Amino acid sequence: MDVTSTLSLGDPLEPARKATAEMLQTRERTFSLPQPFYNDERLFQIDMQEIFHKEWLIAGMTCEIPAKGNYLTLQIGDNPIIVIRGAEGVVHAFHNVCRHRGSRLCTSDKGKVAKLVCPYHQWTYELDGRLLFAGTEMGADFDMKQYGLKPVHCKTSGGFIFISLADNPPAIDEFLAGLAHYMEPYDMENAKVAVQSVMSEKANWKLVLENNRECYHCNGSHPELLNTLLEWDDTTDPRADQAFKDHVAESAARWEAEKIPYAHAGFGLRNRIVRMPLLKGTVSMTIDGKPGCNKLMGRIKDPDLGSMRILHLPHSWNHCMGDHLINFTVWPVSAQESIVITKWLVHKDAVEGVDYDVERLRQVWDATNDQDRRLGEENQRGINSTAYQPGPYSKTYEFGVVNFIDWYSGQMLKNLGAEPAPYLKGVATE
Known part of the structure; x- marks a missing residue:
C-alpha cells in the first residue's frame, strides 16, 4: 500500500x-x-x-453508451469513475481524475465527447486514456506517456458493464460467459x-x-x-x-x-x-x-x-x-x-x-x-x-x-x- x-x-x-x-x-x-x-x-x-x-460492480448498461464518445459517470465511495465507449466499440473505465492536479474530468452523469478535456487546465486525453495535450507550459522534457488516466478493470457481457477497482479482481469470466448465454434473446445492444x-x-x-x-x-x-x-x-x-x-x-x-x-x-x-x-x-x-x-x-x-x-x-x-x-x-x-x-x-x-x-x-x-x-x-x-x-x-x-x-x-x-x-x-x- x-x-x-x-x-x-x-x-x-x-x-x-x-x-x-x-x-x-x-x-x-x-x-x-x-x-x-x-x-x-x-x-x-x-x-x-x-x-x-x-469486487466486480455493475456500472451500467452498454446501451447507455451506444456510440464512440458516449460516457457515464458514477461514484464508488470517494472514487469518481468514468465509463466511456472508445474506438471500435470498446468500453473503457477510468478514474475520473485528471493527472495534473486531480480535478474531475466529467461532471455530468452522462454525455458525449470527442476527447476527454479537463475543465480546470484543459489537459486533454484520448478516449483510451492516453494524454494528448498538456500545453508547452509543462516544459520540453515533460513525458506525456507517463500521465495517462488511471484505468479501472472493465468487462462487458450480456449488455452489462462490470468494473472493479481492485489491482487483481476476483475471477468472473465463468459468470460472464453464462450471462451472455442467458441474455442472448434480449439483444441488449x-x-x-x-x-x-x-x-x-x-x-x-x-x-x-x-x-x-x-x-x-x-x-x-x-x-x-x-x-x-x-x-x-x-x-x-x-x-x-x-x-x-x-x-x-x-x-x-x-x-x-x-x-x-x-x-x-x-x-x-x-x-x-x-x-x-x-x-x-x-x-x-x-x-x-x-x-x-x-x-x-x-x-x-x-x-x-x-x-x-x-x-x-x-x-x-x-x-x-x-x-x-x-x-x-x-x-x-x-x-x-x-x-x-x-x-x-x-x-x-x-x-x-x-x-x-x-x-x-x-x-x-x-x-x-x-x-x-x-x-x-x-x-x-x-x-x-x-x-x-x-x-x-x-x-x-x-x-x-x-x-x-x-x-x-x-x-x-x-x-x-x-x-x-x-x-x-x-x-x-x-
Whole structure:
C-alpha cells in the first residue's frame, strides 16, 4: 500500500479490522450480524475498502453508451469513475481524475465527447486514456506517456458493464460467459433505458440487500408486486406446492420451444441466474400483469417469459421479462445511508407514448422500492438501539439472506487476510 494512503503512525482502521475479523469468525451463522456491521462508520470504511473496492460492480448498461464518445459517470465511495465507449466499440473505465492536479474530468452523469478535456487546465486525453495535450507550459522534457488516466478493470457481457477497482479482481469470466448465454434473446445492444429512479435510503447497504434476498415480508408489504410475482424461485423450495411445480413445468416447455434459456445457473453464492414464471395469467411486472411495452425485447416473440432473476453480489439484482428489463444497483453512501438506482429498459425502437407509458412501466417497482425503503429505514432505527442483538433468520423463508451473509462473511475474511470462519467450512462462497 502506498505510504501516502495511510497515516504516518499506521493504518487507523487496523484495530477495527481485527475486531471485524473476530466478530465474523465467532458469530452465529444463522443470526443477523452484530450491530457495528450496520451502523459503525469505521466498519463502513472497511466495507468500502474490502468489498466495494475489490469486487466486480455493475456500472451500467452498454446501451447507455451506444456510440464512440458516449460516457457515464458514477461514484464508488470517494472514487469518481468514468465509463466511456472508445474506438471500435470498446468500453473503457477510468478514474475520473485528471493527472495534473486531480480535478474531475466529467461532471455530468452522462454525455458525449470527442476527447476527454479537463475543465480546470484543459489537459486533454484520448478516449483510451492516453494524454494528448498538456500545453508547452509543462516544459520540453515533460513525458506525456507517463500521465495517462488511471484505468479501472472493465468487462462487458450480456449488455452489462462490470468494473472493479481492485489491482487483481476476483475471477468472473465463468459468470460472464453464462450471462451472455442467458441474455442472448434480449439483444441488449439494441435496448435503451426508458426511465430510471435514484432513491436515497437511510439504511446500511447490507440491510438493503438482506431485504431483497427474502420475500418473507412481501405479503405484509408489497400488494402491487404480488399482483404478478411468485415468491419461490425453485421447485425444490419446501414451501412450493404441486400447482406451482406444474406451472413451472408448463412454462419451461414453452420456453424450450422458443429456445429461451431457463435452467438454473449458480456461480457460488455471488452470482445466480434463474428464470421463473410469473403468476398464472400475467406476463410482466405491471399493475395488471399485462405487457408494459408492446415492442418485445430482442428476438423474443412470446411475452410470457416469466422473470429471469439475475443476482450479482455485492449490490445488484435484476428482473428480465419479455417486454422489459429492470436493473437495480445499490451504492453505499455512509454506514446508515445507501442509494438505490433502478433502470427500466425496453427495445431501443419502442416509442414512448405509443409502445409504452413511463408511469405505468414504473408503477409497481416505484411502489415496491418506496415500501422497501421504509422497511429498511425502520430496520436501521431499531438496530441503532442499545436493545439490538443479532436475531435468528428463518432457515426456510430467509435462506437467501443467510446465503448473502455467508458470502459477505467469507469475502470479508478473505480480503482481510484473516482465517476463515469455522461455520463456513465446506460452503462455496465464491
